[in-house]
Amino acid sequence: MNVLLLGSGGREHALAWKIAGSPLVDKLFCAPGNAGIAREAELVVLDIADHAAVARFCRLMKIDFVVIGPEAPLVAGIVDDLEAAGIRTFGPSKTAARLEGSKGFAKDLCRANHIPTAAYERFTAAEPAKAYVRKRGAPIVIKADGLAAGKGVVVADTLSAAEQAIDMKFAGGLGTAGAPVLVEEFLAGEEVSFFVLCDGETAIPLASAQDHKRAFDDDQGPNTGGMGAYSPAPVMTADMARRVMDEIITPTLTAMRRMGTPFRGVLFAGLMIGPDGPKLIEFNVRFGDPECQVLMLRLMSDVVPALIAARDGQLKSFDLRWYRTAAVTVVLAAKGYPGSYARGSVIEGLDAAAQIEGVEIFHAGTTSDSQGRILANGGRVLDVSAVGSTVAQARERAYAAVDRIRWTGGFCRRDIGRRGIEQV
Numbered sequence: 001m002n003v004l005l006l007g008s009g010g011r012e013h014a015l016a017w018k019i020a021g022s023p024l025v026d027k028l029f030c031a032p033g034n035a036g037i038a039r040e041a042e043l044v045v046l047d048i049a050d051h052a053a054v055a056r057f058c059r060l061m062k063i064d065f066v067v068i069g070p071e072a073p074l075v076a077g078i079v080d081d082l083e084a085a086g087i088r089t090f091g092p093s094k095t096a097a098r099l100e101g102s103k104g105f106a107k108d109l110c111r112a113n114h115i116p117t118a119a120y121e122r123f124t125a126a127e128p129a130k131a132y133v134r135k136r137g138a139p140i141v142i143k144a145d146g147l148a149a150g151k152g153v154v155v156a157d158t159l160s161a162a163e164q165a166i167d168m169k170f171a172g173g174l175g176t177a178g179a180p181v182l183v184e185e186f187l188a189g190e191e192v193s194f195f196v197l198c199d200g201e202t203a204i205p206l207a208s209a210q211d212h213k214r215a216f217d218d219d220q221g222p223n224t225g226g227m228g229a230y231s232p233a234p235v236m237t238a239d240m241a242r243r244v245m246d247e248i249i250t251p252t253l254t255a256m257r258r259m260g261t262p263f264r265g266v267l268f269a270g271l272m273i274g275p276d277g278p279k280l281i282e283f284n285v286r287f288g289d290p291e292c293q294v295l296m297l298r299l300m301s302d303v304v305p306a307l308i309a310a311r312d313g314q315l316k317s318f319d320l321r322w323y324r325t326a327a328v329t330v331v332l333a334a335k336g337y338p339g340s341y342a343r344g345s346v347i348e349g350l351d352a353a354a355q356i357e358g359v360e361i362f363h364a365g366t367t368s369d370s371q372g373r374i375l376a377n378g379g380r381v382l383d384v385s386a387v388g389s390t391v392a393q394a395r396e397r398a399y400a401a402v403d404r405i406r407w408t409g410g411f412c413r414r415d416i417g418r419r420g421i422e423q424v
Contacts, residue, residue: 001013001025001026001028001064001065002025002027002028002029002061002062002063002065003019003025003027003028003029003063003064003065003066003067003304003331004028004029004030004031004044004054004057004058004061004063004065004066004067005019005028005029005030005031005037005041005066005067005079006030006031006048006054006066006067006068006069006070006073007030007033007035007048007068007069007070008032008034008365009034009069009070009080009289009364009365009380010289010290010292010293010329010331010362010363010364010380010382010383011069011070011286011287011288011289011290011292011293012030012033012037012038012069012070013033013034013036013293013362013363013364013383014293014295014297014362014383014385015069015287015296015303016028016030016037016041016264017040017293017296017360017362018296018299018303019040019043019067019303019304022302022304022305022323023301024301024302024304024305025304027042027061028040028041028042029041029042029043029044029061029063030042030043030044030209031043031045031046031048031054031057032044032045032046032048034363034364034365034366034367034377035350035363035366035367035368035374035375036060036359036361036362036363036366037363038142038368039372041198044057044173048073048078049072049073049076051073051077051078051081052081054066054082055065055081055082055085055410057086058082058085058087059087060323062178063087064088064089065088065089065304065308065311066082066089066090067088067089067090067091067307068086068090068091068286069087069286069287070286070418071097071100071101071147071284071285071286072147072151072285074091074092074094074097074100074101074265074285074380075094075097075101075147075285076094077093077094077097078091078260079091079092079093079094079265080093080094087279088308088311089105089311090261090265090307090308090311091264091265091285091286092264092265092285093261093264094268095259095261096261096262096263096264096265096285097285098261098286099202099252099256099263099267099283099284099285100147100282100283100284100286101146101147101285102145102146103143103144103145103146103182104122104145104180104182104283105185105279106282106283107120107122107182109252109255109256109278110251110252112255113251113252113254113255114251114415115242115251115252115280116247116248116277116278116279116280117279117280117281118141118184118185118186118187118272118279118280118281119184119185119421120182120184120185121182121183122145122180122181122182122315123180123181123182123183124179124181125170125241126166126167126170126181128372129142129166129170129181129183130162130166130225131287132183133156133159133162133163133166133183134159136154136183136185137159138157138158138159138161138162138186139155139156139157140156140162140183140184140185140186141153141154141155141156141183141184141185141186142154142156142162142165142166142169142181142182142183142184143181143182143183143184143378144169144179144181144268145179145180145181145184149167152169153223153328154223155186155215155223158195159235162183164182166181169181177316182213187272187274187279187281188271188272188273188274189273189275189279190210190235190272190273190274190419191210191211191213191270191271191272191273191281192208192209192210192233192235192236192272192273193208193209193210193211193229193233193268193269193270193288193291194208194236194244194249194268194269194270194271195207195209195266195267195268195269195272195287195288195291195295195309196245196266196267196269197265197266197288197306197307197315197320198253198263198264198265198266198267198310198315199264199309199310199311199312199313199314199315199316200253200257200263200313201248201253201257201262201287201313201316202264202315202316202318203245203250203253203315203316204306204315204318204319204320205241205245205249205296206295206299206320207229207231207232207295207299207322208231208232208236208241208265209229209231209232209233209235209288209291209294210229210230210231210233210235210318210419210420211226211228211270211288211290211291212226212227212228212229212413212415212416213227214227215333215337215412215413217413217414217415218415222338223338224333224337224338224379224380225289225338226288226289226290226291226331226379226380227290227330227331227333227380227412227416228290228328228329228330228331228412228413228416228417229288229290229293229294229326229328229329229414229416230294230326230327230328230329230391230394230395230416230417230420231291231293231294231298231326232294232298232326232391232420233420234411234420234423235273235423236273240273240277240278243277243278244269244271244278247277247278248269248271248278248280249267249269252267252283253267255328258380261362262414263285264310264311265285265286265310266285266286266287266310267283267284267285268283268284268285268286268287268288268291269283270282270283270284281304286303287408289364289380290329290331290364290373290380293325293327293329293362293383293385294329294385295327297325297327297340297360297385297387298322298323298325298327298387299320299321299322299323300320300321300322300323301319301320301321301322305318306318306320309423323371323387325387325388325389325394326387326388326389326390326391326393326394326420327385327386327387327388327394328386328388328391328394328395328397328398328416328417329362329383329385329386329387329398329416330383330384330385330398330399330402330412330413330416331364331380331382331383331384331411331412331413332378332380332381332382332384332402332407332411332412333380333381333407333410333411333412334365334376334378334379334380334381334409334410335409335410335411337377337379337380341379342376342409343375343376343377343378344375344376344377344409345375345376345407345408345409346373346375346407347366347373347374347376347381347382347405347406347407348374348405348406348407349381349404349405349407350374350375350405352404353401353402353404354401356386356397356400356401356404357397358386358387358388358393358394358397359384359385359386359397359400360386361382361383361384361385361397361401361403362381362382362383362385362402363381363382363383364378364381364382364383365377365378365379365380365381366378366381366382376407376409376410381407381410382401382405382410384397384398384401384412386401387396390421391417391420392417392421394417395416395417395421397416397417398416398417
């Protein structure tokens with residue numbers, strides 16, 4: 001079969017790497033892709049925001065199945081448009097994608113269905129939001145309602161920081177994503193990423209993972225799209241996974257069905273595990289980035305039949321097998337990220353880094369020049385990933401690979417996976 005993958009980040013490279021290994025796939029295309037994905041797929045110059053153009057390409061190249069990587073096309077309704085054109089596509093519909101496209105929608109659904117989550121209020125003007133912040137006190141969380149590329153959340157340690165975040169969002173600092181604004185209770189505990197594959201009726205849990213959102217070591221600095229991840233996450237025991245399914249995932253999917261918008265695709269629940277059990281931080285409607293990288297490394301099963309089964313409503317009798325190994329991914333980001341950063345600096349040493357046992361390097365924001373050199377072309381640029389018998393071994397391999405890469409324009413956290421090691 002011919003498969004088209006949409007996206008250009010590290011998540012999409014990991015998916016391309018896994019999809020390309022499927023014996024079911026004759027030809028894999030990716031639009032727009034990056035320098036690393038070019039090793040797995042044929043890159044296509046295609047505006048993925050132009051749904052009609054994507055459909056035309058699919059008809060021209062006889063594409064049998066489309067996999068959507070990032071959230072923006074999902075929220076914009078690309079699955080609806082491709083399916084209407086007769087093209088089988090993996091991902092949720094536009095209405096179902098509201099679980100990520102509007103944090104207010106997701107929180108209201110939680111409130112109506114008694115799904116444990118942080119206390120919150122939604123605001124359409126700055127002054128009432130600030131008054132609520134002063135009433136609640138700090139620390140407190142300020143969130144943009146819409147999509148903000150992982151930069152819409154501010155965990156404010158002081159009232160001043162909270163008010164500045166509110167002003168920034170209402171002033172258009174995040175474009176249309178910034179308003180309305182949610183102000184949420186700060187949750188303490190252990191943060192974990194929980195993924196399920198859904199077909200509208202049935203949900204299959206995937207392996208657990210833990211992300212690192214802050215830019216710098218020891219969870220300091222601004223929130224980012226993710227600076228690294230590891231799997232498995234010790235806090236997600238079998239009993240805790242059952243609680244998450246019973247208290248959060250199943251009620252959400254039931255509510256979506258009752259609304260006439262069944263959820264098909266990957267549902268990603270960002271959770272806080274505290275003394276009272278799991279609480280939902282937020283939903284995403286696609287594979288996480290960089291969690292997808294560690295999940296694909298640990299997935300023993302062919303991912304393509306699983307994605308097709310989710311789209312076709314056939315997960316009821318489906319099963320996934322996982323390697324017992326651990327996986328760690330360390331993000332190399334451009335200096336200045338998640339703020340302003342430069343593009344075009346040369347990255348060297350990737351081949352030497354990839355020679356370390358268990359290492360895979362997924363490209364997140366790269367391009368290549370006429371000389372074949374790899375250049376930085378984004379905020380998060382590389383995902384240096386490794387597997388090992390334990391998180392500690394996978395982490396050691398990943399950082400050994402990082403140390404072989406020569407890139408003066410980048411930085412990384414040096415504590416990815418440490419909490420997973422300490423909890424074992």
